[in-house]
Amino acid sequence: MSDSLANLYQQVILDHARQRIGYGQLDHADAERFERNPTCGDEVMVRLALEQGTDRIASLAWQGAGCSISTASASVLAQLAEGLTLTELQSKIDAFRAMLRERGDVEPDEDVLGDAVAFQGVSKYVMRVKCAMLPWVAAEACRGSLT
Amino acid sequence: MSDSLANLYQQVILDHARQRIGYGQLDHADAERFERNPTCGDEVMVRLALEQGTDRIASLAWQGAGCSISTASASVLAQLAEGLTLTELQSKIDAFRAMLRERGDVEPDEDVLGDAVAFQGVSKYVMRVKCAMLPWVAAEACRGSLT
Amino acid sequence: MSATIVDVSQPITDHEVNAIRRDFPALLESVNGEPLAYLDSAATAQRPHAVLDAERHFLEHHNAAVHRGAHTLAGLATEAYEDARSTVAAFVGAGPDEVVWTANATDALNLVAYGFANASHGRGGAAARRFALAPGDEIVVTEAEHHANLVPWQELAAVTGATLRFIPVNDSGVYSVGDAAAVLSSRTRIVALAHVSNVTGFVAPVAEIVALAHARGALVVLDACQSAPHRALDLPGLGVDFAAFSGHKMLGPTGIGVLYGRAELLDALPPFRTGGSMISTVTMTDADYLPAPQRFEAGTPPVSQAIALAEAVRYLQRIGLDRIERREELLAERMLVGLAGIPGIRTIGPGLGVPRAGLVSFDVDGVHGHDVGQYLDARGIAVRVGHHCAQPLHRRLGLISSTRASAYMYTTTDEVDRLLGSAHEVRRYFGAA
Amino acid sequence: MSATIVDVSQPITDHEVNAIRRDFPALLESVNGEPLAYLDSAATAQRPHAVLDAERHFLEHHNAAVHRGAHTLAGLATEAYEDARSTVAAFVGAGPDEVVWTANATDALNLVAYGFANASHGRGGAAARRFALAPGDEIVVTEAEHHANLVPWQELAAVTGATLRFIPVNDSGVYSVGDAAAVLSSRTRIVALAHVSNVTGFVAPVAEIVALAHARGALVVLDACQSAPHRALDLPGLGVDFAAFSGHKMLGPTGIGVLYGRAELLDALPPFRTGGSMISTVTMTDADYLPAPQRFEAGTPPVSQAIALAEAVRYLQRIGLDRIERREELLAERMLVGLAGIPGIRTIGPGLGVPRAGLVSFDVDGVHGHDVGQYLDARGIAVRVGHHCAQPLHRRLGLISSTRASAYMYTTTDEVDRLLGSAHEVRRYFGAA
Numbered sequence A, B: 001m002s003d004s005l006a007n008l009y010q011q012v013i014l015d016h017a018r019q020r021i022g023y024g025q026l027d028h029a030d031a032e033r034f035e036r037n038p039t040c041g042d043e044v045m046v047r048l049a050l051e052q053g054t055d056r057i058a059s060l061a062w063q064g065a066g067c068s069i070s071t072a073s074a075s076v077l078a079q080l081a082e083g084l085t086l087t088e089l090q091s092k093i094d095a096f097r098a099m100l101r102e103r104g105d106v107e108p109d110e111d112v113l114g115d116a117v118a119f120q121g122v123s124k125y126v127m128r129v130k131c132a133m134l135p136w137v138a139a140e141a142c143r144g145s146l147t
Numbered sequence C, D: 001m002s003a004t005i006v007d008v009s010q011p012i013t014d015h016e017v018n019a020i021r022r023d024f025p026a027l028l029e030s031v032n033g034e035p036l037a038y039l040d041s042a043a044t045a046q047r048p049h050a051v052l053d054a055e056r057h058f059l060e061h062h063n064a065a066v067h068r069g070a071h072t073l074a075g076l077a078t079e080a081y082e083d084a085r086s087t088v089a090a091f092v093g094a095g096p097d098e099v100v101w102t103a104n105a106t107d108a109l110n111l112v113a114y115g116f117a118n119a120s121h122g123r124g125g126a127a128a129r130r131f132a133l134a135p136g137d138e139i140v141v142t143e144a145e146h147h148a149n150l151v152p153w154q155e156l157a158a159v160t161g162a163t164l165r166f167i168p169v170n171d172s173g174v175y176s177v178g179d180a181a182a183v184l185s186s187r188t189r190i191v192a193l194a195h196v197s198n199v200t201g202f203v204a205p206v207a208e209i210v211a212l213a214h215a216r217g218a219l220v221v222l223d224a225c226q227s228a229p230h231r232a233l234d235l236p237g238l239g240v241d242f243a244a245f246s247g248h249k250m251l252g253p254t255g256i257g258v259l260y261g262r263a264e265l266l267d268a269l270p271p272f273r274t275g276g277s278m279i280s281t282v283t284m285t286d287a288d289y290l291p292a293p294q295r296f297e298a299g300t301p302p303v304s305q306a307i308a309l310a311e312a313v314r315y316l317q318r319i320g321l322d323r324i325e326r327r328e329e330l331l332a333e334r335m336l337v338g339l340a341g342i343p344g345i346r347t348i349g350p351g352l353g354v355p356r357a358g359l360v361s362f363d364v365d366g367v368h369g370h371d372v373g374q375y376l377d378a379r380g381i382a383v384r385v386g387h388h389c390a391q392p393l394h395r396r397l398g399l400i401s402s403t404r405a406s407a408y409m410y411t412t413t414d415e416v417d418r419l420l421g422s423a424h425e426v427r428r429y430f431g432a433a
């Protein structure tokens, strides 16, 4: 059992779930999006602020209640997003989604995804893929509203 | 196959189905009852006339459309009923019903049932028991309305 | 089935049928001392080992409640269940979100009718307003419908004040596109028709009627009960808006039916049954509904039945729907020619040369349907007698009941010939000839 | 099951459980390298060989459409199907005409709610007028209901103008007869309640509430989903007017549920689904309905599922419902004591010493339900996490979700202990302790 569990709950994930990078409000947000997983009722609000006059992300913040996977995923996302252009953000979202859909068949690129590669193990748990995607789906919608 | 078929369609039944004793109207009826088998749509109207001032059946007539079993059964009933008191009629109806419910375990009494004993084989065909009972149920209701 | 499939445009051969039959345990039964000739597949089909095994395997190894659990079995069960939906959806050319599991085809048709009724009662919000009916609106069915595609529309008309009209059939029990055009109008909101009649075997001109209906702003509901099991179906290609069929007529289980609906319509139609698994948020006073198909699947769905049905579909695809259709055409022709040649027997439905499904209904002059059925049964031949849930059609044809022999991919030429042989004798036996 | 049953008042012993388990193939599965501990029977139960075999035997030898055929197989199928009805009816103390097959319990509850709705829309003639609701009438449910016994009543209220009221629960999720009395009034027309809560395990004071309701002229609808599988039921004895339960929670198949209704009421309630097999005469404009139960069984019913469910009932009866109830009481107590003793774990529902069913739901402070479920699953323990289709109850208890462990006759003491052991560790693992 320990194998399968450790594969899903990588230490990075457990840590992020506790640290919650980017948890909170923003003084000013250029976009915000609320997402909900109807199966479990988990919710996340993602807010995004750009560096003035650019399409570069100044800060991504989130609030909500969810499982350790969705929480850690939001934390990782907030960490990763800062300083990216919206286009760069989208390519990371695409890479993250591709990794989760692959069921672990392709080795994810740590240069692109950073801590988010820890979620590779989630791809084997169909019911949890949605957990991991939840904040990223919200961020993708934020980007969509800005472009 | 011929065994099982001959057991159901006794020659007496096939003959009665063609002869249709008692088929038609009555000039005057003391009671009448319409019965319908909702599964197959078959219908029978049974009419009953008493000898004036008595409870003795002068005549039982019927009309309707049905299978050979229900038709023969009406014919046999009409033949049997003439001259019976209403109480005697009821005891024949009871004996007929008992025979059909027995699934052939008890030897029916030909003195009581006459040609109707030919319906013993019907008792093995759950779907056809209703066919055989149809006119008798109508006759029973006629009797009920007169007593 | 061990037969090697050669040419997909050719009917299944007699030889292949013999191989196919070994997959169906019930076909080995004897009845009244005779080998069973099962000519009642239009009522319910028999099931191959593969289907029985698939359901049992699921129940012995992966059984769990779907969509609600986080544990491994629940995950496996959910995956198998949703894969089954994709398989059955693809079978009729649809997307997985366009397929709703129901209890049977009747339930699927009621789901649509109640969706309209609920919309008419103001349920379902703005999106559902397009389904609301009122006096002046018309619902059109044909005179040949199965009660399942008639009575729900009568009820819908009764509770909304809409008018039910019908496309009449001729003395053979069939109708033309022109007959339909004469009844449809700009008041028509719904046209409900059978793809293949379960009594006459008539194949409806669906695409033409869809064109007529859509030109008048009406939606088309197809009763595909007698087509889905027997011919390749492309529902989006046909253009119908909703369609219904049943598992048990296509080698699958009872307890499951399928509603197809165009995605856009399903997402707007108000729910039918309400309860668990079809809501997102529930308070004591209110509930929000999930999108289709979940919004129509209240409570624990027919999980093992869905998995078995997907296996049935795979079995049908292995044999080939076109080859099944061809084979049944040949059998229908043989029945039709044979029966029409027997004095005192009148066949119902399209004549020779007109496309028809693998079934023939007939009337035996002077012999009641139940006696015909019983006589054939004594010879091991299982046919259906009665009104086949189509009383108005029988009334129109001057009949109370008829006898129906229906074939499937596993029906042998010999079985048809046994039917014909016995049909020859039946009138004499009952003294009608 | 080879165990010899000794004393019908004693709980099933550990030894007997081991024998029983051999009848259930799915209990032999491994999950993540650990033997499966299936503690999710309140969602769906596993099926014994006897039930799987009975269904398969029917399908291999007697499969045919019921009620419509005159041939031998159709007769055998109809007989088996109606015998199954009698068996299940007797199981709850009812007559065969008081039992309607439905798709699941949710469907059964919707059938009743739609019966009232249709009566309110003027359907069903004079006999149905007693079911018509109008503004001013009240429908009463409890705050602890499963969505299946809540949302249909919300819909009924919405389309009739009736008001939905509820019996509130206390901080443990339970309510008293007094709480019910405070809500019921002469305006109450329907009281709908669960016999046993699927979240708290609370056993409702049904007889007392029936007395209150009947004194006010209201009808009582019982959700018996969590009682019928686990304790002896005498529905006429309890006095309820309608009751619903599902096959899949009582060792039987999915795709079948049961509605019980007092004969007099069932014969007066307007139909729900319409179509074949539930009518006597149909014209193009109108239909006459058969009496109950047929009038509620439109289309091809779940035939093989009914036969399997009857076998499940016989299996339950062989074990003994009282002994099952006793056994589950012991297991519930063990779970309750064990879980309540773990720091950071809060159990929901009645406390020790109060009757409860064999299930316990709990909240783990600082750990999300899905993480709890996943953690247990990695140890082979299958539990349910989420709102268990009872969002209002969870909201009332200040929770979004909970973890539920539920036992059945085949649950071992060891499985409960494995649950308790892992529950001890879960907070530490996720850094919450």
Ligand SMILES: Cc1ncc(COP(=O)(O)O)c(C=O)c1O
Residues within 6 Å of the ligand: C276, C298, C299, C300, C301, D042, D043, D104, D105, D106, D107, D146, D148, D149, D194, D196, D197, D198, D223, D225, D226, D246, D257, D389
């Ligand atoms: C108390 C209760 N009511 C109703 C239901 C609904 O049963 P089904 O999903 O079988 O319709 C369930 C089970 O999910 C339940 O536990």
Ligand SMILES: Cc1ncc(COP(=O)(O)O)c(C=O)c1O
Residues within 6 Å of the ligand: C042, C043, C104, C105, C106, C107, C146, C148, C149, C194, C196, C197, C198, C223, C225, C226, C246, C257, C389, D276, D298, D299, D300, D301
């Ligand atoms: C044409 C047609 N429509 C509808 C039905 C109803 O199907 P089911 O009884 O499976 O709901 C049938 C079969 O009985 C049918 O042949």
Ligand code: FES
Residues within 6 Å of the ligand: A037, A040, A041, A042, A066, A067, A068, A069, A070, A128, A130, A131, A132, A134, D370
């Ligand atoms: S369990 Fe809800 S998002 Fe993870």
Ligand code: FES
Residues within 6 Å of the ligand: B037, B040, B041, B042, B066, B067, B068, B069, B070, B128, B130, B131, B132, B134, C370
């Ligand atoms: S078949 Fe209808 S009464 Fe015999």
